[in-house]
């Protein structure tokens with residue numbers, strides 16, 4: 202137990218939570234909440250950087266995301282869970298950071314140009330999109346976070362956050378904000394149903410709130426080893442996304458049996474997928490059950506409100522220090 206250290210993490214409400222989000226982040230939150238002073242937020246302001254033209258449904262998405270997070274086992278009595286826009290300090294500190302951050306620091310963030318190219322159907326030629334790493338820096342700095350769980354691809358953002366905080370502290374000549382460390386996550390990567398990274402933009406996700414029947418139907422439609430046309434063709438499980446799911450959701454013995462049966466052409470892909478869907482649904486059954494206990498909209502609103510109150514106490518203190526140091 203290391204509750205003297207503070208951990209901060211967030212998730213964007215760009216759609217329903219899917220299995221990739223669960224394995225990539227939320228599953229670990231359930232452990233972190235026991236080990237750290239944990240702040241978890243639903244990053245609705247970040248969502249606006251790409252959804253500003255069509256924000257309809259954002260409120261409902263936030264609420265369903267909160268329900269999923271709680272269903273996954275995050276305990277609002279342990280972790281402080283809140284909506285980012287309910288804590289106005291995030292926007293205010295973002296503004297202060299934007300005053301003193303050299304523009305090239307933002308322009309050189311590797312994901313900036315990549316994302317603009319990848320999301321041609323969105324007009325991302327906005328300050329909000331260019332400045333979103335600064336909003337991230339504000340999110341982290343406000344809670345004086347010691348650690349932030351990140352994947353390897355997000356390390357440049359963390360480095361920028363550290364640079365922004367260093368520059369702020371240097372300019373005001375006071376250690377107002379703590380420099381956070383990256384906590385590198387090393388989860389099983391859960392692929393999408395087509396074998397690519399699971400992502401809403403690829404349309405290859407399995408939403409957490411799907412019913413067991415819907416999940417089974419999705420698994421039955423997954424791509425398999427492309428060279429296995431007939432049941433009599435020996436397969437190569439290592440190239441098959443369904444087998445990757447078996448590895449995560451099935452027992453080690455069953456995984457070995459399936460691998461041997463696939464290589465020996467003793468099992469058909471339909472039967473193999475059925476087995477996979479059953480293992481997946483069994484794994485998610487406790488989450489499905491907990492989701493029902495968090496179905497009251499009023500309860501979810503109260504949890505978010507209570508989380509925001511607790512967050513404001515910490516964020517307000519940090520922001521007050523920052524403003525004082527800037528003679529505001």
Ligand code: SF4
Nearest residue numbers: 426436441463470473
């Ligand atoms: S038998 Fe299973 S592991 Fe082998 S190719 Fe078919 S779905 Fe994939």
